[in-house]
Amino acid sequence: MFGIFKRNKKEEIEEVVQEETIVKQDSKDLVEPKEEVQTPVVEEKKSIFAKAFSKTFENFKSVVPKKQEKIDFETIEEMLIESDIEYEIIEKAMDGLPEQIKRSELRHRLVMLFEHAPEVDTSNIPKPFVELVIGVNGAGKTTTIAKLATMYKSNGSTVLLGAGDTFRAAAIEQLSIWADKIGVPIVKTKQGHDSSAVAFDAISSAVAKDIDHVIIDTAGRLQTQVNLNKELEKIVKVCNKAKEGAPHQKLMILDGTQGSTAVAQAKAFHDIVGIDGIIVTKLDGTAKGGALFSISNQLELPIFYIGVGEKAEDLISFSPDEFVDGILDTIYI
Numbered sequence: 167m168f169g170i171f172k173r174n175k176k177e178e179i180e181e182v183v184q185e186e187t188i189v190k191q192d193s194k195d196l197v198e199p200k201e202e203v204q205t206p207v208v209e210e211k212k213s214i215f216a217k218a219f220s221k222t223f224e225n226f227k228s229v230v231p232k233k234q235e236k237i238d239f240e241t242i243e244e245m246l247i248e249s250d251i252e253y254e255i256i257e258k259a260m261d262g263l264p265e266q267i268k269r270s271e272l273r274h275r276l277v278m279l280f281e282h283a284p285e286v287d288t289s290n291i292p293k294p295f296v297e298l299v300i301g302v303n304g305a306g307k308t309t310t311i312a313k314l315a316t317m318y319k320s321n322g323s324t325v326l327l328g329a330g331d332t333f334r335a336a337a338i339e340q341l342s343i344w345a346d347k348i349g350v351p352i353v354k355t356k357q358g359h360d361s362s363a364v365a366f367d368a369i370s371s372a373v374a375k376d377i378d379h380v381i382i383d384t385a386g387r388l389q390t391q392v393n394l395n396k397e398l399e400k401i402v403k404v405c406n407k408a409k410e411g412a413p414h415q416k417l418m419i420l421d422g423t424q425g426s427t428a429v430a431q432a433k434a435f436h437d438i439v440g441i442d443g444i445i446v447t448k449l450d451g452t453a454k455g456g457a458l459f460s461i462s463n464q465l466e467l468p469i470f471y472i473g474v475g476e477k478a479e480d481l482i483s484f485s486p487d488e489f490v491d492g493i494l495d496t497i498y499i
């Protein structure tokens with residue numbers, strides 16, 4: 167049935183493996199150590215977070231210019247509306263709050279908006295851990311793959327990339343340049359070839375080489391493009407043939423500047439292939455960070471990371487607590 171992958175594989179699929187030492191590592195090492203919570207690293211992370219959302223937080227400040235102990239209901243409501251949160255979510259969050267709202271009361275309600283997202287089980291990570299990256303054109307898929315690969319590599323894990331966007335030659339080239347820069351192997355093919363075959367070969371190669379992470383790029387597509395979405399379904403099925411359970415995570419990349427359009431797109435993709443988590447990009451340039459509330463609340467999906475720039479290091483873990491505290495620090499004493 168999958169004879170297609172055996173046919174002329176040598177000719178069609180080119181695998182480029184940069185020389186690197188493969189560091190074997192237990193999956194448990196991928197989980198951030200708990201002790202870190204008390205170390206200065208977190209302090210640093212907090213300020214990165216505040217910096218990443220500086221435009222959004224400035225927006226909040228413009229509504230509440232002077233920090234206060236209690237803030238009246240209408241002011242908070244206006245602040246949330248200004249930051250691009252859907253009105254029905256604001257209504258839900260603020261239902262029953264008093265006329266003068268304390269920090270702790272508002273904090274609880276805002277953090278709650280993220281809480282229905284399913285817990286991610288990090289205790290038993292398969293090897294290779296296969297991630298399929300999905301999204302509309304230009305959302306930041308390929309750049310985010312480079313960021314994830316950089317992060318995994320700096321954690322001591324091995325990574326292999328699959329150039330599954332076979333639609334444009336430039337897309338294959340773009341990912342190859344990143345792979346070269348980061349120093350990770352890439353499995354790629356020629357433009358126009360079957361992207362499922364690339365996914366299959368990338369996973370098979372990672373299994374053979376005992377690699378920790380496989381990240382597969384896909385072509386940008388609209389949720390309305392039936393044929394392209396059939397292709398996506400096929401890639402998902404083929405990943406599972408290469409390694410049972412793969413892809414372990416289907417990651418939806420959303421452009422953070424798109425607001426509610428991004429939510430609608432993600433909903434449609436979720437219906438087609440089932441999304442496991444979201445990465446929101448381009449939050450560095452926007453004051454619309456409040457859209458994260460809508461994204462998480464409406465999709466009932468976790469936001470894993472946020473993209474805050476074009477460089478390989480510009481990816482940070484998303485924490486609802488830190489995000490909400492950042493907001494509250496700007497308006498409460």
Ligand SMILES: Nc1nc2c(ncn2[C@@H]2O[C@H](COP(=O)(O)OP(=O)(O)OP(=O)(O)O)[C@@H](O)[C@H]2O)c(=O)[nH]1
Nearest residue numbers: 303304305306307308309386447448473474475476
């Ligand atoms: N400022 C900023 N720019 C970003 C971020 N992520 C991606 N970009 C830029 O957005 C543009 C598109 O990024 P790509 O990674 O090529 O997007 P893509 O989804 O792979 O695009 P297609 O393959 O064409 O569908 C590039 O210019 C990136 O540098 C981000 O977090 N912040």
Ligand SMILES: [Mg+2]
Nearest residue numbers: 307308331337
């Ligand atoms: Mg791309």
